[in-house]
Amino acid sequence: MTVLIGVVQALFLVLAAPLLKGIVGRLKARFQKRQGASIWRPYSDLLKLFRKDDLVPPTASWVFRAAPRIVFAVIVSAVAFIPVIQSSALVGHKGDFILFVYLLAIGRFFLMLGAMDGGSAFGGMGASRDALVSTLAEGPLLLAFVAVSIVAHSPTISGIVQWTLGQNFFDISAVHILAFTTLGIVALAEAGRMPVDNPATHLELTMIHEGMVLEFSGPSLALIEWANAIRLNVLLALLIALFAPWGMAAEITWGGLGLALGAYLVKLLVLAVFVAVIESSVAKLRMYLVPDFLGVATALSILAVIFTMIAKR
Amino acid sequence: MEFADVAAVKVVSTSAVFLMMTIVLLAVSRRISTSILVFGLQSAIITAQVAGTAYLERSAEAWVVAGLIFVVKVLGIPYAFFWLVAKLKSRRDVQAATTPAQSVFIVVVMIFVSYAAVRSYAFGIRVPEDALAASVALILTGAFLMVSRGKALMQMLGLLVLENGIFLAALTTTFGMPLIIEMGILFDVLIGLLLMGIFAFRIRDTFEHLDVSRLRRLRG
Incomplete structure (x- = not known):
């Protein structure tokens, strides 16, 4: 039963990702006083792309074909580490957070390779920028995980979630607040959202992710876009699981699971509104200010790790 | 324990962490308006802490102090700062x-x-270490803001942050000073803001900028 629910929640993260993207887009449109597209639009976009031809530039090698598949496969395997409606994930007790972080990193690495293999100038520019951003984001991401896992005495995401579930809501320590802020900043950078990258346009010279995907088309593009939507969904689910897991089903009953799903959806909606507010109110940072932005996250994560020594809890 | 008691205890014990977050935010903010908002947020956290203490100690005076701080530091001073920024029409970054x-x-x-x-000291007099450390950190940050920011308004803001730190230190070590002294300090802060406001106008009129690092020469 636990395994079955694990499969269901992994499928949920994969299949609901385009819906989350649609909802964030719709909320953004509303904040900007536009009507906005339907929240189901990303699904029809994906369907349309899957039916089209896969065009490959004549200069590209097999890497260009393989990159989208690898990106998608890697992000789907990262999904299996995230608890959603119960405190254990599909493979939650087999791999620790370091594996999770580097699964995300492998995905980015192959996307960069594919972009550079495509042969266009924009692909190379986007890839080099993405390399900068992901290098700077990796440190704070790992350190925030380290801080939380020191407090919870567990290296696996499921273990951390189970420990947090046993705590009182008010007992959240300094470490958690600092680590939450760090992971929030890193999630925005990792998912390519607003202060770091603008997901709404591919007409800017400063684009990062959109620059990398310019050469892809058809099913390849669909896989990359879907993987990117899953990445946002996974990072938000991770924030919820690590810092606000209350409501997750402790034992498996239908009522408990329903309650857990409801609580999860409410929390996800709050985060989606938050992302939409940030995206409509903050201007994109200049490329050379991004290291400063992520430097703040690094400082916060170092502070979080050192606070694990100071805090008595 | 009642839910309200638990909440009050936790507000008092976790507010130190949020104060440290505001310190970090003050360090990263590039614009005067952001700094003012963060200062208002910081004062609101201190207000919550005073209210929590007032609830736990069942002290009417502390409620009055909390109200005064809310009116003066959360509403009054940020409003006055925004008014000053609008009137001075200078550039928005903190230089x-x-x-x-x-x-x-x-x-x-x-x-x-x-x-x-504060480690050895806090243990000796049995006060929460986090809160005392946060107050010392606020004092240091206020001083740091005053020396590292060029814009004349930030000197005043640094002084106010420093004052927040001193207030918090008094609150955590003695559960607050007598009401009459609190009112005197708040009045002091307001007069200080008034003087600094007038001073900022004079600096702007004489030098046509507000950068204190460029105040090298005397002008008639």
Whole structure:
């Protein structure tokens, strides 16, 4: 039963990702006083792309074909580490957070390779920028995980979630607040959202992710876009699981699971509104200010790790 | 224990952490308006802490102090600052001498220094270490803002942050000063803001900018 629910929640993260993207887009449109597209639009976009031809530039090698598949496969395997409606994930007790972080990193690495293999100038520019951003984001991401896992005495995401579930809501320590802020900043950078990258346009010279995907088309593009939507969904689910897991089903009953799903959806909606507010109110940072932005996250994560020594809890 | 009691205890014990977050935010903010908002947020956290203490100690005076702080520091001073910024029509950045990342590292070091400084002392007099460390960190950050930001308004803001730190230290070590002294201090802060406001206008009129690092020469 636990395994079955694990499969269901992994499928949920994969299949609901385009819906989350649609909802964030719709909320953004509303904040900007536009009507906005339907929240189901990303699904029809994906369907349309899957039916089209896969065009490959004549200069590209097999890497260009393989990159989208690898990106998608890697992000789907990262999904299996995230608890959603119960405190254990599909493979939650087999791999620790370091594996999770580097699964995300492998995905980015192959996307960069594919972009550079495509042969266009924009692909190379986007890839080099993405390399900068992901290098700077990796440190704070790992350190925030380290801080939380020191407090919870567990290296696996499921273990951390189970420990947090046993705590009182008010007992959240300094470490958690600092680590939450760090992971929030890193999630925005990792998912390519607003202060770091603008997901709404591919007409800017400063684009990062959109620059990398310019050469892809058809099913390849669909896989990359879907993987990117899953990445946002996974990072938000991770924030919820690590810092606000209350409501997750402790034992498996239908009522408990329903309650857990409801609580999860409410929390996800709050985060989606938050992302939409940030995206409509903050201007994109200049490329050379991004290291400063992520430097703040690094400082916060170092502070979080050192606070694990100071805090008595 | 009642839910309200638990909430009050936790507000008092966790507010130190949120105060440290505001310290980091002050270090990264590039614009005067952001700094003012963060200062208002910081004062609101201190208000919550005073209210929590008032609830736990069942003290009417502390409720009055909480109300006064809310009116003066959360509403009054930020409003006055925004008015000043609008009137002065100067550039919006704080003219920092350090980059945001450098500032963050400096204030993080300051937080550690304040923990190291209060560690033995807090244990001796049985007060929460976090809150005392946060107050020392606020004092240090206020001083840091005053020396590292070029814009004349930030000197005043640094002084106010420093004052917040002193107030918090008094609150955590003695559960607040007598009401009459609190009112005197708040009045002092308001007069200080008034004087600094007039001074900022004079600086602007004489030098046509507000950068204190460029106040080298005398002008008639």
